[in-house]
Amino acid sequence: MESLLELKQVEAFIQHYHILHDISFEVPKSEVTVLLGRNGAGKTTTLRTIMGLNQVSKGTVRFKGEEISNRSTHQIAKRGIGYVPEDQGIFNGLTVGENMRVAMKKEDEETTKRMEWVLELFPDLKKFWKKEGGQLSGGQKQMLAISRAYVNRNDLLLIDEPSKGLAPIIVDKVTESIQQMKEQTTIVLVEQNFMMASNIGDHFYIIDDGATVHHGKMEELKEDKITMKKYLGIA
Amino acid sequence: MDLLISLVINGLATGMLIFLLAAGLTLIFGLMSVLNFAHGGLFIWGAYTGVWVFQMSNSFILGIIAAISIGLLLGLVTERLIVRPVYGNHIQQILITLGFMLVLQELIKVVFGPDQKAVFPPDILAGSFIVGDIVLIKYRLFIIAIGILIFVISTIILKKSRIGLIVRAGVMDKEMIQSLGINIKLVFMLVFMVGAGLAGLSGVLHSVYSGVIYAEMGLEFSILAFIVVVIGGMGSFSGSLFAAILVGLAQAFMAYYVPALSLAVNMLLMTIVLIFRPQGLFQVKG
Numbered sequence: 001m002e003s004l005l006e007l008k009q010v011e012a013f014i015q016h017y018h019i020l021h022d023i024s025f026e027v028p029k030s031e032v033t034v035l036l037g038r039n040g041a042g043k044t045t046t047l048r049t050i051m052g053l054n055q056v057s058k059g060t061v062r063f064k065g066e067e068i069s070n071r072s073t074h075q076i077a078k079r080g081i082g083y084v085p086e087d088q089g090i091f092n093g094l095t096v097g098e099n100m101r102v103a104m105k106k107e108d109e110e111t112t113k114r115m116e117w118v119l120e121l122f123p124d125l126k127k128f129w130k131k132e133g134g135q136l137s138g139g140q141k142q143m144l145a146i147s148r149a150y151v152n153r154n155d156l157l158l159i160d161e162p163s164k165g166l167a168p169i170i171v172d173k174v175t176e177s178i179q180q181m182k183e184q185t186t187i188v189l190v191e192q193n194f195m196m197a198s199n200i201g202d203h204f205y206i207i208d209d210g211a212t213v214h215h216g217k218m219e220e221l222k223e224d225k226i227t228m229k230k231y232l233g234i235a
Numbered sequence: 236m237d238l239l240i241s242l243v244i245n246g247l248a249t250g251m252l253i254f255l256l257a258a259g260l261t262l263i264f265g266l267m268s269v270l271n272f273a274h275g276g277l278f279i280w281g282a283y284t285g286v287w288v289f290q291m292s293n294s295f296i297l298g299i300i301a302a303i304s305i306g307l308l309l310g311l312v313t314e315r316l317i318v319r320p321v322y323g324n325h326i327q328q329i330l331i332t333l334g335f336m337l338v339l340q341e342l343i344k345v346v347f348g349p350d351q352k353a354v355f356p357p358d359i360l361a362g363s364f365i366v367g368d369i370v371l372i373k374y375r376l377f378i379i380a381i382g383i384l385i386f387v388i389s390t391i392i393l394k395k396s397r398i399g400l401i402v403r404a405g406v407m408d409k410e411m412i413q414s415l416g417i418n419i420k421l422v423f424m425l426v427f428m429v430g431a432g433l434a435g436l437s438g439v440l441h442s443v444y445s446g447v448i449y450a451e452m453g454l455e456f457s458i459l460a461f462i463v464v465v466i467g468g469m470g471s472f473s474g475s476l477f478a479a480i481l482v483g484l485a486q487a488f489m490a491y492y493v494p495a496l497s498l499a500v501n502m503l504l505m506t507i508v509l510i511f512r513p514q515g516l517f518q519v520k521g
Contacts, residue, residue: 085414093403105416
């Protein structure tokens with residue numbers, strides 16, 4: 001199957017700390033690839049490195065066949081990658097509407113349709129359209145962050161821990177939204193909540209101590225108790 | 236009563252001049268966390284160039300246009316050559332921009348000569364109106380009007396336009412705005428240039444206000460602008476207007492009632508704000 005994104009032996013530092021030692025994985029088109037691993041394994045740094053927010057010190061990152069390692073973040077985003085960071089990246093002083101407007105690369109018919117679709121999916125955003133981002137609940141902020149990444153026609157979405165700190169009922173809503181989005185775009189998901197990850201993911205890669213150590217189909221991992229215990233601490 | 240009104244007008248006029256200088260400074264700091272001590276150099280170049288063109292052409296409007304233009308041009312040069320290599324390092328920013336400020340200051344002496352120069356207002360803005368017992372100096376009212384106009388235009392741009400939205404979002408979260416495909420460096424360069432243009436405008440307006448120009452006045456006046464940025468809240472545009480008016484009024488009243496404290500009052504205000512509200516009076520939401 002054709003790969004949309006490919007990382008080969010990627011290494012990265014944060015200041016003097018060698019965080020990523022050997023990250024290699026491929027993301028097939030139209031599927032959801034989940035990055036799993038314990039806290040501090042390097043999952044978030046991997047997404048930030050793909051986005052150009054951390055420098056690649058060795059190795060390559062290719063998107064749609066083109067090398068994007070160490071390009072500027074805005075150039076990478078313009079090539080069709082949407083990013084939902086771990087902290088959601090909401091502009092707290094802007095209203096919900098302004099948060100959406102600033103994200104829209106175009107104001108054409110397709111973007112308008114996508115906007116209508118996310119507002120139908122998350123009616124709270126419509127309800128609180130004029131409310132400042134900083135006044136939203138954690139769940140509403142996550143909905144806004146996902147909507148903002150989805151409103152443009154991106155080929156790939158990088159979503160970092162969308163369930164973090166959310167109530168179970170909101171996690172279900174977010175899971176449902178990502179399941180609907182996967183019909184239309186390719187997704188790389190970083191997620192600690194294994195239940196959510198296994199419901200959404202098609203493939204997985206396990207990252208341990210800054211290196212990809214295991215991968216396969218999500219269905220296989222559910223049955224592989226030894227790997228789950230060894231790398232994810234799930235009994 | 237007439238004394239009170241005179242002091243208020245003096246304070247507002249000084250406040251508006253400081254605001255024009257501080258407005259660019261606060262956005263530059265808020266957007267890219269850059270401490271730009273060269274801002275006073277842009278102010279002084281605006282002052283000298285504007286006054287020179289005004290005196291040569293006898294047109295104050297041409298002088299203002301020249302001051303803004305030299306500000307924009309020097310802003311471009313400063314951002315590309317001086318500030319861009321030191322993003323993310325405050326110590327280097329202070330050293331290099333302070334050094335560049337001194338270079339700009341000395342270049343003034345080379346180009347325009349080392350002596351102070353007297354500046355007189357254009358005929359249309361000279362003199363005063365008398366309303367009852369109150370004397371209203373025309374040029375001070377003109378400065379207040381320009382300050383309000385610039386604040387209103389800038390606020391409309393910041394609140395209503397897409398570029399304004401991007402600037403406000405960039406002040407709150409630089410990484411996220413880049414992740415949305417926006418070239419923050421280009422935005423920053425534009426903001427830097429506009430800030431420098433406003434510094435140039437402040438320079439030429441201040442020259443006529445004080446009646447004299449000299450090369451060192453850039454550094455002196457930019458310290459006031461830094462105080463205003465700290466009091467108003469770094470990155471807050473409205474905060475810089477509020478703080479500039481506060482500083483202007485405090486200076487005007489102190490100069491009349493307690494002249495010995497007129498220079499210290501700004502530092503005193505900043506100290507009080509830093510003790511009780513270290514983030515400034517108007518905090519930018521991250």
